[in-house]
Amino acid sequence: MNIEQNDNEETQSVGEYLIYGAKLSRRAFLGGSGALIASLALDPKLAFAAANGSQPTSLDAAKPASWIEIHADNTALIRTGKCDFGQSSIFTAYRQIVAEELSMPVANITNVVWGDTDVTPDGGGTFGLLRTNVQNLRKVAAYIREAVLTLAAEKFAVAKDSLKIKEGVIQAGNHTISYGELLANQNWSLSIPVRGELTSFMGIVVTGEPPMKPVSEYTIIGQPLKNPIVRPKVAGDNIWVGDVKLPGMLHARVIHPETLGSTLLKAGPLDKTLFANSQIVTINNLLAVVSSDEWEAVQAARSVEAKTQWSDWQGIPTTSTGLQQFLHDKPSWDDVPDMQSRSSKGDISLPVAKSHSAEYFMPYYKHAPIGPMVSVAEVKDGKVVVHTHSQNPQFLRMAIAKMLKQPEADVIIKTYIGPGHFGRSNGGNAGSEDEAALLAVKLGVPVRVQWMRHDDMQWSTNSSAMLSQISIGLDEQGRIATYQAVHSGPPMQDDRPIGAILAGKDTILPPTPDNPSFLHGLGIFIADTWVYGSVENIAETGRGMYQLGQQESPINVGIRDHSMRTPIQFQQNFPRETAMSEAAALAGMDAIDFRLAHITEPRFKAILERLKIEADWDTRPSPSPQARANGSEPALGRGVSIMLRDNGYWACAAHIAIIPDTGEVKVERITLVSDTGIVVNPLQLKRQAEAGCIMGVSQALHEEVSFDNSKLTCTDWQSYPILKMAEVPKIKVVIAPDKTATMYGQGSESANALASSAIAGAFYDATGKAIRRLPLKPDYVKKALSA
Amino acid sequence: MITLFINGHARQVKAAPDTPLLYVLRGELNVMTPKFGCGLAQCGACSVLVDGEEVRACIYPIIALEGKQITTVDGLPARWQQQRSLPNAPDRLHPVQQAWIDEQVPQCGICQYGMMIKATELLEKNPSPSDEDINHAMTVSGPSAHLCRCGSYAAIKDGIHRAAAIIKGAELITTNTVEG
Numbered sequence: 013m014n015i016e017q018n019d020n021e022e023t024q025s026v027g028e029y030l031i032y033g034a035k036l037s038r039r040a041f042l043g044g045s046g047a048l049i050a051s052l053a054l055d056p057k058l059a060f061a062a063a064n065g066s067q068p069t070s071l072d073a074a075k076p077a078s079w080i081e082i083h084a085d086n087t088a089l090i091r092t093g094k095c096d097f098g099q100s101s102i103f104t105a106y107r108q109i110v111a112e113e114l115s116m117p118v119a120n121i122t123n124v125v126w127g128d129t130d131v132t133p134d135g136g137g138t139f140g141l142l143r144t145n146v147q148n149l150r151k152v153a154a155y156i157r158e159a160v161l162t163l164a165a166e167k168f169a170v171a172k173d174s175l176k177i178k179e180g181v182i183q184a185g186n187h188t189i190s191y192g193e194l195l196a197n198q199n200w201s202l203s204i205p206v207r208g209e210l211t212s213f214m215g216i217v218v219t220g221e222p223p224m225k226p227v228s229e230y231t232i233i234g235q236p237l238k239n240p241i242v243r244p245k246v247a248g249d250n251i252w253v254g255d256v257k258l259p260g261m262l263h264a265r266v267i268h269p270e271t272l273g274s275t276l277l278k279a280g281p282l283d284k285t286l287f288a289n290s291q292i293v294t295i296n297n298l299l300a301v302v303s304s305d306e307w308e309a310v311q312a313a314r315s316v317e318a319k320t321q322w323s324d325w326q327g328i329p330t331t332s333t334g335l336q337q338f339l340h341d342k343p344s345w346d347d348v349p350d351m352q353s354r355s356s357k358g359d360i361s362l363p364v365a366k367s368h369s370a371e372y373f374m375p376y377y378k379h380a381p382i383g384p385m386v387s388v389a390e391v392k393d394g395k396v397v398v399h400t401h402s403q404n405p406q407f408l409r410m411a412i413a414k415m416l417k418q419p420e421a422d423v424i425i426k427t428y429i430g431p432g433h434f435g436r437s438n439g440g441n442a443g444s445e446d447e448a449a450l451l452a453v454k455l456g457v458p459v460r461v462q463w464m465r466h467d468d469m470q471w472s473t474n475s476s477a478m479l480s481q482i483s484i485g486l487d488e489q490g491r492i493a494t495y496q497a498v499h500s501g502p503p504m505q506d507d508r509p510i511g512a513i514l515a516g517k518d519t520i521l522p523p524t525p526d527n528p529s530f531l532h533g534l535g536i537f538i539a540d541t542w543v544y545g546s547v548e549n550i551a552e553t554g555r556g557m558y559q560l561g562q563q564e565s566p567i568n569v570g571i572r573d574h575s576m577r578t579p580i581q582f583q584q585n586f587p588r589e590t591a592m593s594e595a596a597a598l599a600g601m602d603a604i605d606f607r608l609a610h611i612t613e614p615r616f617k618a619i620l621e622r623l624k625i626e627a628d629w630d631t632r633p634s635p636s637p638q639a640r641a642n643g644s645e646p647a648l649g650r651g652v653s654i655m656l657r658d659n660g661y662w663a664c665a666a667h668i669a670i671i672p673d674t675g676e677v678k679v680e681r682i683t684l685v686s687d688t689g690i691v692v693n694p695l696q697l698k699r700q701a702e703a704g705c706i707m708g709v710s711q712a713l714h715e716e717v718s719f720d721n722s723k724l725t726c727t728d729w730q731s732y733p734i735l736k737m738a739e740v741p742k743i744k745v746v747i748a749p750d751k752t753a754t755m756y757g758q759g760s761e762s763a764n765a766l767a768s769s770a771i772a773g774a775f776y777d778a779t780g781k782a783i784r785r786l787p788l789k790p791d792y793v794k795k796a797l798s799a
Numbered sequence: 800m801i802t803l804f805i806n807g808h809a810r811q812v813k814a815a816p817d818t819p820l821l822y823v824l825r826g827e828l829n830v831m832t833p834k835f836g837c838g839l840a841q842c843g844a845c846s847v848l849v850d851g852e853e854v855r856a857c858i859y860p861i862i863a864l865e866g867k868q869i870t871t872v873d874g875l876p877a878r879w880q881q882q883r884s885l886p887n888a889p890d891r892l893h894p895v896q897q898a899w900i901d902e903q904v905p906q907c908g909i910c911q912y913g914m915m916i917k918a919t920e921l922l923e924k925n926p927s928p929s930d931e932d933i934n935h936a937m938t939v940s941g942p943s944a945h946l947c948r949c950g951s952y953a954a955i956k957d958g959i960h961r962a963a964a965i966i967k968g969a970e971l972i973t974t975n976t977v978e979g
């Protein structure tokens with residue numbers, strides 16, 4: 013027996029219940045399998061389908077079966093519009109949370125359907141998974157449980173609150189009945205209240221307040237459940253996005269322009285004697301070579317590219333080497349109003365006894381997935397179907413529909429497993445979907461667009477660069493009297509697909525000052541939550557600007573930026589935490605003690621105390637008594653950093669060694685302590701934190717996007733190196749949740765951001781010299797040491 | 800026509816002799832576990848074993864592989880089965896694959912096909928690798944370091960040690976985990 017939708021059946025209501033805002037109706041059973049049938053939203057105006065007069069997915073978010081199906085054998089299926097990039101939450105934590113709310117064994121949730129615009133109900137981007145999004149499924153589970161309890165109470169003529177559910181079986185005195193058995197041979201309708209728009213940035217939200225299972229009764233949440241898709245992955249049984257093959261499919265290579273501002277003058281010739289199956293396709297400035305054979309497409313594209321003529325353009329107003337100075341010297345920051353943090357208060361102009369003032373700089377980073385962008389598009393029954401690994405399939409549907417001037421209902425996005433991007437690396441899409449769709453529509457056959465390594469390095473979006481001025485004023489006792497931060501740089505969210513821009517098709521607006529979408533404006537908001545509760549005078553300001561080169565480019569493409577891991581928070585946490593370690597030294601205090609002295613939140617205090625123990629921290633002021641800024645022997649140091657993200661408290665200690673003469677930095681060990689509240693799955697959290705931290709060490713030591721006045725000049729893993737196995741420090745992850753917390757743990761990306769500032773603090777400790785820019789490459793290190 | 804021995808089977812290949820193995824495996828032969836990462840021998844996502852040595856399929860032309868035994872991750876279970884003369888079992892995994900599950904090694908997993916190939920090469924030569932041996936194998940022994948963007952390196956190290964233990968049939972360290 014399924015809980016399934018069954019709109020067309022003529023039924024007669026014979027009973028009705030209100031379940032915490034959801035409506036449960038009994039109908040005459042007309043045969044068939046029997047079902048808990050959903051029929052209407054409480055407020056039809058708020059349901060997407062009703063609002064748009066068309067059904068953009070085959071599911072109605074107001075129907076419980078769109079989210080959760082319970083089968084006759086008491087197994088269940090869940091659906092989410094969210095995607096997975098390897099962190100596993102939708103396959104582990106989501107199942108645990110739903111199973112917990114239903115009081116059903118987690119093994120009974122046998123299937124997770126995800127990320128497909130046509131068969132998942134909610135939409136929205138893959139972020140805030142445990143903070144906001146899972147509340148949809150959790151609430152639907154709670155509604156279903158309450159509905160089922162109501163029915164069981166009636167069936168056995170007992171009070172509802174006398175019922176218990178254990179292992180998916182309802183216990184009523186001497187009677188027991190499973191979810192499946194209870195609903196057999198009956199027709200029920202339950203409507204779930206929802207609001208929101210499916211293809212908007214946030215998607216559909218389930219509303220109402222059904223009672224949630226008390227945390228004290230949790231037995232499934234907190235278990236170290238393994239990720240069930242690891243087995244098929246390592247066995248080679250999954251279809252990855254790059255593995256999708258369709259009948260008649262052509263392989264495309266896009267020849268992206270010579271510079272960010274070039275227009276196509278003349279495509280190079282295609283030698284048909286060498287490349288008999290190949291064909292050139294141009295749509296405005298979008299130039300591609302397609303072939304039925306992939307290797308032929310690669311070679312043909314190379315030969316066409318070599319003779320293709322593009323207009324010259326040198327409009328990027330600086331280069332990567334000059335970027336910090338450029339931002340420092342930028343004459344005005346009035347493209348867009350400044351933004352102040354909510355923590356800003358008091359008077360930062362008060363006189364202070366001592367002060368630390370310095371400038372910090374973060375370069376642009378690449379998302380740099382190991383597999384470059386790949387997707388396949390086809391036109392099928394009048395609909396454009398895109399096979400990809402998007403992080404926001406419904407938002408991508410909107411972008412593709414806009415580009416093709418088609419109704420959203422005629423675009424279907426199917427999501428597959430794919431390489432980890434850690435943010436959206438080519439606009440709202442993962443990349444190349446727009447190019448595949450344009451080529452498939454033009455050629456009338458399925459087209460697969462695989463970006464080459466250099467396409468990915470040069471044409472995907474970037475994590476924004478940032479320049480920060482930090483001033484910390486200390487009073488006579490060495491306590492912080494004033495804190496001032498000014499963070500300046502380009503904004504994060506360019507959601508325009510690049511192929512659509514090159515082809516001259518419609519996109520959403522570029523980042524502009526008057527962009528009606530807050531997220532797509534130029535403003536820099538303060539993303540790094542203030543954590544030093546005892547400081548009275550604070551001024552944190554964000555100053556935004558156009559993306560670099562965007563205004564100068566004739567095709568409106570500058571250095572495009574998009575969110576990565578802890579977007580903007582990383583850029584602001586690095587300067588704050590690095591400056592805090594320097595201010596601690598100015599106060600003559602140990603870097604952890606200095607933080608403890610200014611923190612008021614007991615949960616933060618607890619993890620900092622714990623960090624001292626776990627990291628074997630030697631409490632003393634920096635720099636280290638052995639600090640040295642020269643010599644060929646390693647100088648050793650340790651540093652600390654903290655972050656509050658998504659209700660998760662994180663602290664990190666780094667122990668490093670520097671060879672001053674060569675500028676070589678080795679991170680020896682990192683200790684992370686986190687209190688993320690209720691930990692849904694400690695095993696997965698540990699692996700996520702550990703991996704995120706290693707990626708953070710990579711960013712701290714190696715990574716920086718290089719560009720000249722025309723284009724990004726990093727093209728491969730040599731010009732954009734990342735961390736290698738031999739450089740990986742020993743990592744200790746300690747999960748120390750506050751037992752009274754009521755929220756699910758989230759924010760493991762903090763582990764990624766914290767490495768850099770802890771390492772910079774350790775650098776100061778080891779050498780007595782501050783390093784105020786990333787990455788800690790030998791050149792920058794030597795410069796910092798000789799300052 | 801060139802004949803390639805892929806995971807124990809002879810396969811006739813139509814592709815031109817200078818075609819890199821990766822395009823033949825994925826395009827013509829439907830062997831999909833080697834992944835395209837860079838096409839430049841810089842990352843290891845495409846790695847396969849050729850007569851027990853790790854080779855980058857993205858640059859290696861098939862003409863150089865005639866008559867050689869090529870193993871991909873799909874072929875690891877059969878390789879193990881054959882090495883140990885084990886009975887045929889359809890859901891058998893190679894100890895490296897099993898260790899990757901036990902230790903929950905992958906984040907996204909795209910690099911892991913190459914990582915598992917490299918780990919297999921290492922363990923076949925050195926059944927008890929130290930951390931240093933693993934660092935050496937994964938960083939400098941091949942045409943380039945094996946790269947993982949997700950930062951699963953620590954988990955990979957755990958995975959290799961566990962695989963070594965499985966291979967030795969040693970008492971496994973039991974971890975407090977639950978089958979997903």
Ligand code: FES
Pocket residue numbers: 834835836837838839840841842843844845846855856857858
């Ligand atoms: S794809 Fe072959 S080494 Fe990167």
Ligand code: FES
Pocket residue numbers: 098382431432905906907908909910911946947948949950951
């Ligand atoms: S697990 Fe994602 S690249 Fe290695």
